[in-house]
């Protein structure tokens with residue numbers, strides 16, 4: 001089929017939407033390392049995990065063998081309100097860059113929460129409701145996850161308590177209010193409502209908080225409140241499983257037009273959108289059916305893959321969560337309060353960490369000001385106002401397309417456009433005023449945090 005026939009947007013029919021999530025772990029030779037109990041250093045059992053997470057999600061978390069999990073009908077119905085999401089051929093960006101490369105992006109910003117996070121939020125809320133729970137607790141950084149979860153909870157009639165990183169709570173009143181529209185209870189973190197919050201406040205008075213710290217608070221509330229469980233918007237195996245809907249839809253749409261990507265790019269915070277986008281493609285690579293280049297893009301201010309170490313670490317600052325083996329900068333690492341809010345996590349999904357360690361995936365880190373330059377270039381030709389997180393992937397895709405131009409190569413590039421940037425206009429303003437700085441942590445700051453890693 002000739003390339004000219006590819007439309008600007010490839011939409012799937014409702015009937016073509018995936019009916020099952022794909023569990024990439026089933027086809028990994030080297031499975032991701034198990035979560036460890038922080039006290040005994042033994043693998044977490046389903047029983048131990050079920051104090052924190054609801055039962056079906058524990059099952060999904062621990063299952064490294066089942067390749068497909070059927071998506072319950074009620075979740076599929078919810079998906080239909082904002083999915084399938086379009087796969088866009090970036091004709092205008094190609095033209096602007098004068099590149100022979102063909103560029104595609106999967107756009108996940110077409111819902112009120114403005115990101116892919118809703119794909120997992122509805123699944124997690126559904127299983128909590130199904131178990132007869134009263135509510136869920138969580139943390140949110142930039143606010144996308146909290147917004148997505150509050151939408152899912154209000155749809156299903158579940159209480160939603162969100163611990164929001166304090167600097168975001170103060171800098172992003174709009175996200176906070178959207179969460180309240182959907183009925184969520186939002187608390188700035190660290191707060192004096194939990195033991196761990198009070199401890200962190202005493203140690204670091206005036207801190208703007210971090211994701212790791214908000215996680216500790218949300219877990220404490222979930223495990224000490226009857227009828228509540230904790231839910232997490234990224235990093236965990238179950239979240240990557242739910243996000244596989246992104247890659248499955250993309251693969252179906254590409255197959256329809258006979259398109260095969262050479263390079264697949266995604267931004268990486270905790271790894272859920274990237275893990276979801278690459279899942280079916282990486283599956284083919286693992287099974288020896290096809291080959292692709294995969295590139296994770298992270299901010300230079302929080303470079304877990306490119307400057308971290310592959311070790312067991314805590315997922316939270318308060319060290320109450322299980323230990324996860326992952327590329328990490330150390331749970332004590334507090335990244336600069338720059339604007340890629342959703343990419344400010346010290347660690348990374350253990351699935352992606354294992355794939356990266358096995359040399360199946362590449363990673364690059366990029367600077368904030370370059371990211372915003374790429375974001376603006378993209379907005380001006382493609383129309384969509386991208387989220388700063390997503391713009392990390394845009395920048396890497398643009399760089400690859402320019403490389404293709406210089407080498408005269410007709411590669412096909414696919415990237416994940418995870419969300420929109422309407423709530424990030426303060427960051428855009430700082431960029432326009434020339435006030436945005438590129439913060440790159442010193443080796444010794446990373447060393448200091450890594451030295452505090454548990455000895456496992």
Ligand SMILES: *Cc1c(COP(=O)(O)O)cnc(C)c1O
Nearest residue numbers: 234269270271272273342389419
């Ligand atoms: C949260 C978020 C990310 C990063 O999270 P991952 O789990 O790494 O996908 C990227 N883009 C947007 C818009 C987000 O909200």
